[in-house]
Amino acid sequence: MNHTTMELHIKKAISTLVPDLSKQIWNTPVEKATGTEWYLDGLPKARNKTKTTLRIFSSLAACLALCLVSFLWVDM
Amino acid sequence: MAYDEPPQTEPVEIDETLFARIGNGEPDAFCELYYQTQNIIYSYTLSLLRNQCDAEDTLQETYLKIRSAAHLYRPFGKPMAWIFTIARNVCLMKFRQQKHLSAMNIENVPEPLDFSQIEDREDRVVLETAFTVLTEEEVRIIVLHAVSGLKHREISSLLELPLSTVLSKYNRGIKKLRKQLEGEFS
Numbered sequence: 331m332n333h334t335t336m337e338l339h340i341k342k343a344i345s346t347l348v349p350d351l352s353k354q355i356w357n358t359p360v361e362k363a364t365g366t367e368w369y370l371d372g373l374p375k376a377r378n379k380t381k382t383t384l385r386i387f388s389s390l391a392a393c394l395a396l397c398l399v400s401f402l403w404v405d406m
Numbered sequence: 407m408a409y410d411e412p413p414q415t416e417p418v419e420i421d422e423t424l425f426a427r428i429g430n431g432e433p434d435a436f437c438e439l440y441y442q443t444q445n446i447i448y449s450y451t452l453s454l455l456r457n458q459c460d461a462e463d464t465l466q467e468t469y470l471k472i473r474s475a476a477h478l479y480r481p482f483g484k485p486m487a488w489i490f491t492i493a494r495n496v497c498l499m500k501f502r503q504q505k506h507l508s509a510m511n512i513e514n515v516p517e518p519l520d521f522s523q524i525e526d527r528e529d530r531v532v533l534e535t536a537f538t539v540l541t542e543e544e545v546r547i548i549v550l551h552a553v554s555g556l557k558h559r560e561i562s563s564l565l566e567l568p569l570s571t572v573l574s575k576y577n578r579g580i581k582k583l584r585k586q587l588e589g590e591f592s
Contacts (some may be wrong), residue, residue: 331532331587333580337552339532341445343524344553348448349462350451352440355469356433370475373488380590 409423417443420485429477440469445552447493453546454497464500468493490564531590539586544579547572
């Protein structure tokens with residue numbers, strides 16, 4: 331028996347064991363996750379768009395202020 | 407060591423928009439994802455827990471968690487990795503619960519694996535032999551490779567193992583399985 335045949339037997343065997351729970355699972359009420367649940371450990375966290383935008387704008391504003399101060403300093 | 411790549415099983419390609427649709431409450435999207443991935447997730451949980459009842463419970467729990475968190479999914483090109491992380495976390499929680507029960511001296515004897523419901527004799531013998539003679543990691547790698555059609559590189563990434571380890575364990579496991587089955591079917 332070669333490895334391809336063995337893998338085919340394993341695949342067929344597993345498919346006969348798996349129960350069809352799709353309807354049962356769909357009919358079970360679930361709460362929407364907030365993103366901090368234990369089962370989401372290790373997953374990339376979704377970034378908060380508002381926070382990211384605010385951070386970018388505040389960095390830009392700081393840069394602009396620094397440039398202005400430098401310009402005025404040289405000019406004086 | 408020889409590197410064999412059986413081309414039998416087509417790898418699963420999951421449409422990443424399914425998660426948003428599941429999050430919006432579309433049962434068709436959930437069924438599509440479930441039927442595409444159920445065998446892979448079941449084989450993974452069975453190889454980790456080595457108990458059919460626990461594997462079924464964990465399968466159900468994993469998909470309930472997927473439903474809960476589907477709206478948080480952001481397409482990043484690796485939907486299987488996202489599902490596997492949830493399945494692994496659910497399995498780890500199951501392990502913790504079992505450990506807690508045994509620490510409290512509550513009898514929690516795992517039932518032995520019973521594959522009698524597999525009608526085809528050859529299918530049954532091959533799976534039984536795999537779970538009997540192979541180590542946990544060898545079973546996990548071989549069963550995942552057989553069921554999912556994922557490449558060894560993808561399996562190494564999902565199981566967080568070096569590719570060289572996956573390849574050596576796969577080849578060693580296949581040799582052991584072949585040797586054992588030669589006796590069974592001769």
